[in-house]
């Protein structure tokens with residue numbers, strides 16, 4: 573059962589979830605498969621960029637004083653190296669083609685005049701991208717700990733990198749408890765439709781993990797114990813069953829499984845009965861209160877920082893920004909309210925998501941907060 577008293581201060585709970593877990597081991601993947609993951613080792617160029625002396629314009633590769641006699645043509649594409657250019661000669665060249673050794677400049681078509689096989693003009697700039705002038709093998713592209721973006725993956729490919737070393741993304745399984753919860757169709761009398769699976773999936777993906785599956789469980793301690801005891805994902809999320817009711821078995825089951833509690837109740841409204849525990853063997857259990865808005869608060873307070881840490885992201889305190897408006901503050905902890913821009917959206921209740929649906933973030937208001945003061949922000953998924 574949830575401990576009596578207000579519970580762990582919200583900021584301590586949030587920081588604890590981000591500090592507890594070490595990043596999962598690194599894996600090698602293609603650059604594209606690494607997008608969204610976190611670099612486990614620095615990313616360095618494998619080859620020079622450009623890899624060869626390259627024409628930067630369409631025109632003529634020239635050397636020596638003009639006019640130049642055009643002795644050949646080279647367009648971008650594979651091919652044996654061409655012979656060095658002799659003084660007073662030129663070859664017609666395409667952007668991206670390897671320039672012949674000894675080329676002094678590429679004369680763009682628009683700066684040149686051609687009569688028969690003679691070309692003349694005034695080279696104003698070399699228009700040659702020299703081997704390695706952007707990157708040399710071993711140059712640093714990104715430090716360990718950086719998230720791999722699509723741009724970074726493309727830069728890695730350009731620098732000849734075939735594999736990136738990134739932390740394995742944490743896998744999550746969600747157990748949706750509650751005899752009253754249905755996962756499809758319109759609820760009948762006494763039933764509610766599951767609103768956790770989509771939210772947990774989105775928060776998980778944003779933190780760098782992936783939701784393996786969501787399974788509904790009845791309010792039955794044996795079913796819950798069996799589900800938690802089975803090997804599987806690194807992180808098990810349980811929605812509902814977090815509180816004091818006759819059907820709320822999670823705390824008893826975790827005690828029976830010899831779990832260690834790291835967070836057991838948080839001094840916040842809503843979301844008070846949330847928790848974070850560790851099973852023998854190292855799997856994590858995150859307990860989300862069944863009230864959907866309270867569960868969302870818990871997903872952003874405990875699940876997201878835990879997953880981010882497992883995915884290899886450095887823990888960071890939440891961004892703080894000014895909040896204006898009115899809220900009923902909670903004397904023994906924080907009140908967590910939906911906010912659009914700086915403005916509080918009034919009327920959020922633990923069981924309902926519609927107020928948060930119209931907001932862009934949640935603001936964490938201390939008992940001392942006054943309109944216009946900054947407060948930590950949790951961006952809504």
Ligand SMILES: Nc1nc2c(c(=O)[nH]1)N[C@H]1C(S)=C(S)[C@@H](COP(=O)(O)OP(=O)(O)OC[C@H]3O[C@@H](n4cnc5c(N)ncnc54)[C@H](O)[C@@H]3O)O[C@H]1N2
Nearest residue numbers: 750764765766767768812813814815816820861862863866
């Ligand atoms: N005597 C006490 N009662 C309650 C306390 C308390 O401290 N003492 N805490 C209240 C608070 S705060 C919350 S939050 C809830 C937490 O409840 P549980 O986590 O045990 O969840 P349930 O009782 O199963 O459900 C609560 C509520 O949420 C609805 N629900 C559950 N799962 C889903 C789902 N997947 N999708 C949509 N809605 C869901 C469920 O039908 C209930 O209405 O306990 C208070 N009680």
Ligand code: MOO
Nearest residue numbers: 842843844866922
């Ligand atoms: O804190 Mo419950 O988490 O109010 O709805």
